[in-house]
Structure formats: structure tokens, C-alpha cells
Amino acid sequence: MRALLVVNTAATETTSKTRDVIARALASDLKVDVAETTHRGHAAELGTQALRDGVQLVVALGGDGTVNEVVNGLLVDGPNPHVPALAVVPGGSTNVFSRALGQSRDPVEATAEILEALRRGGSRRISLGRADERWFTFTAGFGFDADVVRRVERLRGRGRVSTASLYIRAAVTQFYLDRNRWRPPITVAVPGEQAQSGFFFCVASNTSPWTYLGTRPVQLATRACFDSGLDVLALGRTGTSRMLRHAARAVRGRQPLRHASVRTVTDAREVSLHSTRPTALQVDGDYVGEQETLLLRSVPNALNVVLP
Template sequence: MRHIRIILHGKEAQNIAVRDAVRLLRSERCKIDVRVTWEEGDARRLAREARQLGVDTVVAAGGDGTLNEVVNGLMAADNRLRMPSLGVIPLGTANDFAHACRIPLAPLEALLLIAELPAVPIDLAKADSRYFINMATGGFGTQITTSTPEELKRALGGVAYFLTGMTQFTSISAVEGEVKAPDFHWQGAFMVLGVGNGRQAGGGHELCPDACLDDGLLDLSILPQDDQRSLAETVQYLMLDGGTALQHAMVTKRVPWLEIRARQLLNINLDGEPISGQCVRFEVCPSALGLHLPRHSPVLQKNVGLVDRL
């Protein structure tokens, strides 16, 4: 019998929908156990232990931050051990990764997908020694998304980011930096930086709208500072429009690795988890693990252009 271990964010321990989904599948077809997190680092530790114990599938039940911890825990185990497949039950505020992948938001539907559909190989990305599955972002957008209170995000959605951006208006500035990658070099001041294995971050902002999880490449998007575009307009487009109005202004490139050097300390958000430094190297890890996705998930190469026709 297949062994599924769910790593559940502690705030969702009493989630009735999750409990009902586990009860239904546990009685029918799978051995399912649940481990609940208490503090930061628990999801990483529990995921590492699950791989060491030979669990077949590890499920991250929480937000994008929980998913990031689970991925890093799986990758931290002895690489000679068999890698479990990965599933996602989206229980966060934004659920950017799940939305882009078209993973169901309802716990029962998400768990049925994990139980019934085979995992497909996907890439992971790495920022120095830290793995991420979705996206790394830098620039003022990172400052805004990380400082927006969870309560405000739950109440107002994307408008919350805009309001936070307006309150921090006077402290927002461009970042001076240099980006190097194979056949690519860019230098200047940027407002937003996105390095995508996935497509969107910060509550629906599609910084890398064409990224695929299984192409062996990272999608780079840079929004340069523009004297013709006011800071207020930039904040408005990014926070309320999801960034689509600024896609024409983005400098983009698809690369296997890249290095960023900044003149000042650069704050970067990895799937909701902050890191900082003046020099960061990003690289892709092709086919690093198997992920349970819908058959027509748009983030797979075979489905590019297909979803729009369905």
C-alpha cells in the first residue's frame, strides 16, 4: 500500500476539510499519516525524516513557505536515498505556485490528484545553497510583499500590497546591480527582479509568465528603472495589475544559471522565505524530483499553449 505523509502547517491543524479528505482516502486506498508543524524549521525536518524512512509521497499542506521548507528538507537528506514524490495541498494566503500549476485549492480535490495521478519530473532552482521550487524575487516588490501583514492580505488580496507600497513610498528606491549568465550581461538600476522556475509570486504577479517547471532552464525578468515611468505608476501596475502592463518593459532571458551582484545589500524572497546578500548565484537542478500535477497543467512543456485552447 502506498505511504503518503502530509506535513501540515500548524495553523491548519483543525482544518475540517483537510481532516475529511484524509479520512476518506485513508479508508479507501492509502496509508496516510499527518505530521503537524509547531515552529520554523519543522517542515524541513519532517520532510527530511520522511525521505529517510522511505515514505512514497510527501505532501506539503500549507502556503508557499511551507512548500519551500518541505522541498529543502527532501533535498537535505542523503542523496543516495530514493526521493519521494511531492504533492501540494494549498492552504496559504496567496498560493502562487498552486495557482500557476492549476493545482486544486480544495483539500479533497488536491489529495485525490496526488493519490490518482502519477508524479512528473520537474526542475528545482537553487540560490547559493538554498533550494526553491517557484520563484526568487528582488527589488522593491520584495520589500512590499514581505512587509504586508498576513491579516491585510487575507482581507484585501492584491490591494493589500498596493496599500503597503503607498505607505512605504518614500523608502522605495531602485537597486544598482549587474547580472551575468551564458550569452547575457546586463548592468543598471532595476525596480524588480524575478528568477522563475515557476511563474508568479507575491499574490498573483506573473513576473515569468512563460516559465515551465520541466525545461531545464530558469526564466529571468528584470524591470529596469525608467525615468519616464513614475514610481507610483510602477507600484500600481505591479500591485494591482499583476505586472501584465509592464511586461513590455521587462528584460527577459532563459538561462541555466545566472549571477547577480548588487552595490548594496540585496533582499531576495525565495518562495516567501527571505535571504540577503550582495552576490547571489542561481542555478537550475533539472528533473530533481517528481511532482503530482494536473494532466493539463500549463507549467509543463507538453501543455504550452494547450490550456488556452481548452
């Protein structure tokens, strides 16, 4: 089997030594080429080239951002039988997607799991989400959480290390500075239902959990999975006390609070968002930019993924 190992050595937990160990392990069963990313978007370019070259398997070694880029490169022409399968070796700080697949957090152990799965034919097609034309594997967020991601990326650009405490501090700062919290700009529209306005935060989940704080999963949609549509949570005007209650329930793995300021949608195939002003968007934990409209869609059986 022809395989391409896409390596992001800039990822938090990925080193050249890790790359070499993984490449040697994969070469025991596969005909492997290795490509390292050199710039943002490069993993997507490599994924597309693998598709064009008829490669059968692409292994992404990096964090969730690397995986997202590879997926977008593989699916540049949309889902079809000729798209290479995807395998993931965790190499980032959080690795939500690989953990949602049930993989080991250790990259060497995860590689062994991939090889064993390939020997027994352990792969399946999973649903993915789309935020306009961009694919996502586990989440897309519009508003508050995307602003937090943007804030964290700025801090990391100044040399800060990506840790759970960094995200918590960024979230607290953003919450108290966020003008959208008191003038929520987002409207949520689901086909066949009445549109509802007044939200400052909307997140779509393709699986659960939404993210991790260290080893602790954070759940915003406990029923979301790779075999169903998107689960969407939107929050309206919220004070400190209620936000703390939301956060506590998420960390404990409980359903969101039932309140007039909360909108939930389960197993959705399509959700439209509109904002009265430019609003931040994040996809799989990477900040994308600002926009005023967003179409979220679920695409079933979109990609063949190797599972442990």
C-alpha cells in the same frame, strides 16, 4: 504506499477539521502518518526525516511557504531516485505552486485529484530553481518585491490578515519609500553576456504566473514553465507612471515593457546577482534575509510531483 501528511495548521486556510478530512481521504488509498509543524523550518525537518525513513510520498497541506520548506527538506542531499514524490494540498492564502500545477483551489477537491492521479500514475519530474543553496518552486526575488514581502510579514505579525489589498498597500508604500529605486544597487550577470548594472528589482520565475491577486494571475514571465530554465526580469530606475504601466501589463498577462531600464533573460540555467549594499531576498513568497550576492540556478528534473 507509505505517505506522510505534513500539516501547517497556522497557514491561512488550514484548520484541524481540514486536516482530519484530508487525512481520512488519503488513508483510503495510502498508509498515512500525519505530522503537524510547530515552528518555522519544521516542515523542512519533516521532509528530511521522510527521506531518511524511506517514505514514498510526502503530501504538504499548507501555503507556499510550507511547500517550500518540504521541498528543501526532501532535497537536502540533492535530487536522486530515492527522494519521495511530492503532492500539494492548498491551505494558504495564495497557493501559487499548487495552482501552477493545475490543482483545484479547494483542499478536499485537490486531495481527490491527488488520489486519482496516484491511481493512474499521474506524476512527472519538474525543474526547480535554487537561490544559492535554497530551493524554490516558483519564484525568487531580490530587491523591491522581497522588501514588500518583508513588509507584509511584519504586518501579519501584528495581526493583519493576508489579503490582496494588504499586498497592494505594502507594495505602494514600499515603492514610494524605497531609496533603491533611485540608486539601484543590483548588477545582473548571465554567462556569455555582458553584465548590466542599475536595477532595484530582480525576480526569477520557474513557472507562470508570478503570483495572484485574488483570482487574477500576475505575470512577469509569461513563457516560464516547469520544463525550462529560469526566466528573469530586472527593473532599473523607474518613476510612478512607468511602474504603473509595468503593473498593468503584468495583471493583463502581457510581456514586460521594452525599455532601457528593463532586462529580461529567458530559459536561463544560471544568473548571478550582485548588490552594492545588503538587499532583501524572498523565496516562494517568504522573506529570507539580506545579502549582497545571489546565484540563481535552474535544476532540471529535480523533483517528482503528483499532478492532477
